[in-house]
Amino acid sequence: MTPHSGKNSLRILIAGAGIGGLTTALSLHAAGLDNVVLIEACPRLRAVGAGLNLQPAAVRELTELGLGEELAAQAVATARLEYHHRHGGLIWAEPRGRRAGYRWPQYSVHRARLQRILLREVTRRLGPDALITGRRLTGYEQHRAGGRRSVRAYVAGDPAPYTCDLLIGADGINSVVRAVMYPREGPPIWNGICMWRGLSHAPPFLDGRTMVIVGCNSRVKAVVYPVSPPDESGRCTLNWVVETRSAAGRSTVPPADWDCAVGPGNVLPHLAGWRIPFLDLHATIAAAPRVLRYPMIDRDPLPAWVAGRAVLLGDAAHPLYPTGSNGASQAIVDARVLAHQLAHHDVDEALTRYDRLRRPETARLLTAHRRLEPDPLLHQVEMLAPDGFSDIRDVLPDHKLADIRACTRKVTGVDAAGLNARSSWSVPGRTVSACAWSTPSG
Numbered sequence: 001m002t003p004h005s006g007k008n009s010l011r012i013l014i015a016g017a018g019i020g021g022l023t024t025a026l027s028l029h030a031a032g033l034d035n036v037v038l039i040e041a042c043p044r045l046r047a048v049g050a051g052l053n054l055q056p057a058a059v060r061e062l063t064e065l066g067l068g069e070e071l072a073a074q075a076v077a078t079a080r081l082e083y084h085h086r087h088g089g090l091i092w093a094e095p096r097g098r099r100a101g102y103r104w105p106q107y108s109v110h111r112a113r114l115q116r117i118l119l120r121e122v123t124r125r126l127g128p129d130a131l132i133t134g135r136r137l138t139g140y141e142q143h144r145a146g147g148r149r150s151v152r153a154y155v156a157g158d159p160a161p162y163t164c165d166l167l168i169g170a171d172g173i174n175s176v177v178r179a180v181m182y183p184r185e186g187p188p189i190w191n192g193i194c195m196w197r198g199l200s201h202a203p204p205f206l207d208g209r210t211m212v213i214v215g216c217n218s219r220v221k222a223v224v225y226p227v228s229p230p231d232e233s234g235r236c237t238l239n240w241v242v243e244t245r246s247a248a249g250r251s252t253v254p255p256a257d258w259d260c261a262v263g264p265g266n267v268l269p270h271l272a273g274w275r276i277p278f279l280d281l282h283a284t285i286a287a288a289p290r291v292l293r294y295p296m297i298d299r300d301p302l303p304a305w306v307a308g309r310a311v312l313l314g315d316a317a318h319p320l321y322p323t324g325s326n327g328a329s330q331a332i333v334d335a336r337v338l339a340h341q342l343a344h345h346d347v348d349e350a351l352t353r354y355d356r357l358r359r360p361e362t363a364r365l366l367t368a369h370r371r372l373e374p375d376p377l378l379h380q381v382e383m384l385a386p387d388g389f390s391d392i393r394d395v396l397p398d399h400k401l402a403d404i405r406a407c408t409r410k411v412t413g414v415d416a417a418g419l420n421a422r423s424s425w426s427v428p429g430r431t432v433s434a435c436a437w438s439t440p441s442g
């Protein structure tokens with residue numbers, strides 16, 4: 001079957017205009033499928049969230065969508081990942097992105113900046129009517145009439161349903177599309193770790209392109225990386241996360257009191273006695289205008305992401321702990337794979353192939369994330385050298401340290417040679433046509 005034939009008539013509704021939903025709209029358009037409407041629950045896409053990382057696999061996809069230059073201008077190309085003891089000693093360092101042999105960089109970027117780039121391109125390429133904000137999907141039904149299968153999607157405040165040939169659930173970890181597919185699943189699962197996160201205008205540290213992970217498993221851990229180059233004052237925006245483990249263990253998330261803003265004073269006591277020579281973590285945290293507190297949550301892998309003409313993508317399909325810096329990246333890869341399959345196959349075949357290609361891979365990632373590796377090794381360092389060290393090889397042998405590299409590979413999911421050699425998910429050539437939509441407004 002040739003790409004595009006008759007495909008422009010496919011009416012596709014995407015629920016959720018996060019990183020996954022917006023990239024899906026761009027990917028479908030680039031693949032010649034541009035009869036696409038996005039509905040987003042928020043009335044306005046505001047600059048919320050903090051920093052996130054784009055792994056080279058995702059940067060490749062965004063570059064092939066024509067966004068490479070814009071990304072390079074807005075993000076920091078992460079060159080190194082370093083693990084440190086809470087007294088500063090270097091445990092492990094490894095190159096990232098191009099320095100690690102990938103043809104594409106790894107980027108650290110403010111989520112809102114990335115979302116803005118994607119949103120602007122959706123508006124430019126698909127038109128201003130492609131995104132409807134302030135519309136929350138509340139449910140959907142599969143429908144069949146005269147041999148044609150479709151979905152009726154119900155949206156709060158709209159009296160009539162949206163009718164589409166395919167509903168893509170990119171509606172995040174509390175996905176309504178997922179809840180309709182799996183009505184007995186219940187809320188996300190919390191692993192007992194609380195994440196305090198913020199953005200601070202602060203001096204850069206090390207080479208200004210390094211992500212550092214400081215601390216140990218059993219008590220407290222901090223992750224810090226820049227999401228902007230230094231400005232004229234010599235300061236940059238540092239994204240930081242402090243993880244603290246509660247005694248509660250695994251459970252469902254308490255319904256209230258999460259996702260809330262607190263003061264830096266709630267975080268700083270957890271870092272008493274820490275001294276990192278190259279980074280004033282206390283001053284960095286104290287400089288944050290806002291500190292947000294989140295539970296570290298995910299969901300179990302699913303037996304299928306497809307039900308009839310509805311399909312899951314991104315966090316709706318496979319929410320990952322942020323410890324692997326991979327949630328947004330995997331949503332972007334999902335988007336490109338789904339669009340590629342839809343451009344080349346009939347809908348049922350495309351959905352089957354998408355599910356087969358992406359679900360097992362992300363299930364493996366989810367399992368690797370849940371192990372929280374290499375935290376047990378960091379914990380071992382803390383146990384063996386609570387007061388620090390001058391040379392990590394006095395604490396752990398080389399082969400143990402090399403295990404850290406294996407851990408970071410497991411949560412990243414690809415290696416440089418594999419990604420560099422893989423063929424593209426781009427669909428060459430495209431045609432554009434308009435097609436009538438059945439929406440409540442006409």
Ligand SMILES: Cc1cc2nc3c(=O)[nH]c(=O)nc-3n(C[C@H](O)[C@H](O)[C@H](O)COP(=O)(O)OP(=O)(O)OC[C@H]3O[C@@H](n4cnc5c(N)ncnc54)[C@H](O)[C@@H]3O)c2cc1C
Pocket residue numbers: 015016017018019020021039040041042048049050051052053111135136137138170171172173174175176313314315316322327328329331
């Ligand atoms: C507000 C916010 C801030 C975040 N901040 C960070 C961060 O700082 N760092 C980080 O690493 N990750 C952050 N994340 C998570 C990260 O963006 C995702 O893990 C990753 O990008 C995968 O994105 P996604 O598009 O699948 O899901 P999400 O990014 O969660 O996007 C889902 C979108 O769907 C919308 N939506 C939800 N329900 C409905 C519905 N019923 N109908 C219509 N629309 C709906 C949401 O408003 C949201 O815009 C944040 C997510 C959100 C929503």
